[in-house]
Every structure is written in structure tokens, then in C-alpha cells.
Amino acid sequence: MIRVQVEIRLRKGVADPEGDNVTKALKLLGFSGVRGVHSAKRFLLDLDTKDAKAAKRDVEEMCRKLLANPVIHDYAISLVK
Amino acid sequence: MIRVQVEIRLRKGVADPEGDNVTKALKLLGFSGVRGVHSAKRFLLDLDTKDAKAAKRDVEEMCRKLLANPVIHDYAISLVK
Numbered sequence: 031m032i033r034v035q036v037e038i039r040l041r042k043g044v045a046d047p048e049g050d051n052v053t054k055a056l057k058l059l060g061f062s063g064v065r066g067v068h069s070a071k072r073f074l075l076d077l078d079t080k081d082a083k084a085a086k087r088d089v090e091e092m093c094r095k096l097l098a099n100p101v102i103h104d105y106a107i108s109l110v111k
Numbered sequence: 112m113i114r115v116q117v118e119i120r121l122r123k124g125v126a127d128p129e130g131d132n133v134t135k136a137l138k139l140l141g142f143s144g145v146r147g148v149h150s151a152k153r154f155l156l157d158l159d160t161k162d163a164k165a166a167k168r169d170v171e172e173m174c175r176k177l178l179a180n181p182v183i184h185d186y187a188i189s190l191v192k
Binding site for chain 2: 031037049052055056059061063064065066067068069070071072073074075076077078079088091092095096097
């Protein structure tokens with residue numbers, strides 16, 4: 031089994047309302063030193079294969095087809111040891 | 112400025128409906144080798160300080176007060192270079 035991590039971030043310039051709201055909430059809680067917060071999503075995928083290269087290629091396709099929205103998202107794929 | 116990353120995961124044994132649904136959807140799309148998917152959340156926090164230790168301590172407190180729910184979440188805090 032191979033475990034692959036996918037991190038799905040918002041592209042530069044795309045609004046991040048979740049991050050903005052977390053920033054506001056933290057300031058209201060008294061954390062005045064918070065300049066900004068960026069939110070992202072992470073998936074760990076367990077794949078039934080031993081071929082790391084094929085696993086990465088599959089996950090790349092999963093990102094294109096389901097996990098990420100190419101209009102607003104960037105993603106990074108990495109193997110987990 | 113210091114950038115701190117917080118990863119918020121579901122505790123072991125806590126149901127992960129998002130991960131389960133992603134697994135189902137990937138299988139429906141033809142990715143039959145997917146054994147399981149675990150979802151998590153990541154925040155990057157930009158803090159107005161130069162003291163890495165204080166920054167980590169602050170973020171620990173932010174997790175307890177706002178970012179994580181201790182009943183269902185585990186979190187990991189790390190500095191970003």
C-alpha cells in the first residue's frame with residue numbers, strides 16, 4: 031500500500047474568505063499580532079499499489095477529475111513514508 | 112514576520128464522512144485501487160513577531176481557543192521557513 035498526500039491550496043489572488051474570517055476571529059480573541067491566515071485542504075490517500083510512480087500519476091488524475099478545481103486551486107502531491 | 116503552519120486532523124476513531132465520500136466518488140470515477148481517504152485542514156498563519164517560541168505558544172493557544180475542537184481534532188504546529 032502506498033500513502034499519498036495531496037495539499038489543495040487556493041491560487042494566488044483568489045479570495046480566501048475562510049482565512050479572512052479566521053484572521054478576524056483571532057483578532058477579536060485578542061491575538062493582535064495576526065497578519066493573515068491562509069486556509070488549505072489536505073487529503074491522505076491510501077492506494078492499493080506498490081508502484082509509487084503510477085500512484086502519483088493516478089493521484090494527479092484524481093486531482094484533475096475530483097479533488098481540485100483548476101480555476102481556483104493549486105495542488106501539491108507527495109508520497110508519505 | 113513568522114509563518115506558522117497548523118495541521119488539523121481528525122482523531123483516530125472519529126468518523127471522517129468527507130474522506131469516506133471522496134473514497135466513494137473516486138471509486139465511481141474508476142479509481143478502484145483507493146483503499147481510503149483521510150481529510151484534514153491546514154492553516155498558514157502570518158504572525159507579527161520574530162520570536163519563534165512565542166509564535167508557537169500563541170498558535171497553540173489559537174488552536175485551543177478557535178481552530179481545533181479537542182473532542183474530535185488533533186493538531187500539529189510547525190514553523191515554515
